[in-house]
Amino acid sequence: MPDRAPLELERFLPYRLSILSNTLSQAIAREYERRFGLGVTEWRVIAVLARYDGEGLAAREVAERTAMDKVAVSRAVARLAAAGRVIRRTHRGDRRRSVLRLSAKGWAIHDAVAPRARAHERDLLARLDADERAWLERILDKLAPTRPPVKALLTNR
C-alpha cells in the first residue's frame, strides 16, 4: 500500500530551512553584491582571511573554513586577487601552497561589510526572545556541529 500521505512541503524541515537560509543569504548578499560586486563565495573568503589574518591561509584552509570546495575557492580567490583585494604569495618551504592575505582594499571591504552582516543577524535574532535565541543556539549545535576552530595554524606561514 503506497504512501500517498502527501508530503507537506511547507512543513517539511529541510525545505523550510532551505527557504529560510536562502532568504537570509540573499538579503545580505544583495547589499555587498551591489556595493562591491562581491559574490557570496568571495565574501566568505574575505571573512575567513580577516579572521585568521597574520597567519596567511592556504587555499585549502580557506576551503575548510568556508565549507566551499577547492574549485570554488580557487575561483573566488582569483577574482579577489585580480581586483587587488587579496594578496597571493607562495608558501616558502612548500611551493604548492598559496599564502593568502587581505590587502588594504580587502580590509576596507571587510570593515564595510562585516557590520552590515552583523546588523542583519541582529535584526533576525531580534524577532526572537531570549529563550528562543538560547534554544536556537543549542539546537543548531546539535544539528550542525561546529567543527573545532583550527588546530595547527602554527605550521603555516
Place this chain on the structure above:
Amino acid sequence: MPDRAPLELERFLPYRLSILSNTLSQAIAREYERRFGLGVTEWRVIAVLARYDGEGLAAREVAERTAMDKVAVSRAVARLAAAGRVIRRTHRGDRRRSVLRLSAKGWAIHDAVAPRARAHERDLLARLDADERAWLERILDKLAPTRPPVKALLTNR
C-alpha cells in the same frame, strides 16, 4: 574606527543555516537523484502536485508553493512532462494557463520518495529531544512564517 572585530563565520547564523540546509538537502537529494534521475526542483514539483492533486495546478501556483521562480518551474515541468511523469493540459477558460497533474509514473515516484524524505526528517529530529523539537518549530514559525496554505483553489481547473 573600523570594525575589525572579525566576523566569525562559523557562528554566524545565516552561514550556519546555509551549511545545515545544504547538508540536509543534499543528503536526501542524492537518493532520488541516483534512483530516478530527479533534481530537487523536480522533486518539489512532484511534491506539490501530489499534495494538491485533483485540482490540477497551474505552473504559477506550483511556483508559489515551491518558492521557485517561474523559469525554474517551467524547466522542471518540461523535464517531468517529457519523462511522462506529469501530464500537462491547457486550462479551459484561460488558455494561457497549464493544468498540471501527476501521471501514474509521477505518483509512483512520489510514493517511493516521500517516505524516504520523511525518514530523513525523522532521523534528523531524532537528534533533538521533545523540548528542542517544540522550540524549533516555534522558532521557525517566527523566522520563516509559513504562508497561508492556498485559498482559491476552487477557481482552477
Place this chain on the structure above:
DNA sequence: ACGTTATAGTTTCAATTGAAACCATTGGCA
C-alpha cells in the same frame, strides 16, 4: 469593439557551477 496593459509560460544568451582532468610539487619508501 479597440487599444493598452497585465498575466502565464517559454526561450534565449550569458554567467555560474560542478566534475573530471590536469600540472606542479612534495612526501614516502624501496
Place this chain on the structure above:
DNA sequence: TGCCAATGGTTTCAATTGAAACTATAACGT
C-alpha cells in the same frame, strides 16, 4: 637516489542557472 602516490591548486568542458526578451492569451478602460 629514484619512483610512485598524495597534495595543493588551476583549468577545461558540459550542465545548470538567471535575467531579459519573447509569445500567446486575457483583462481592463474607454
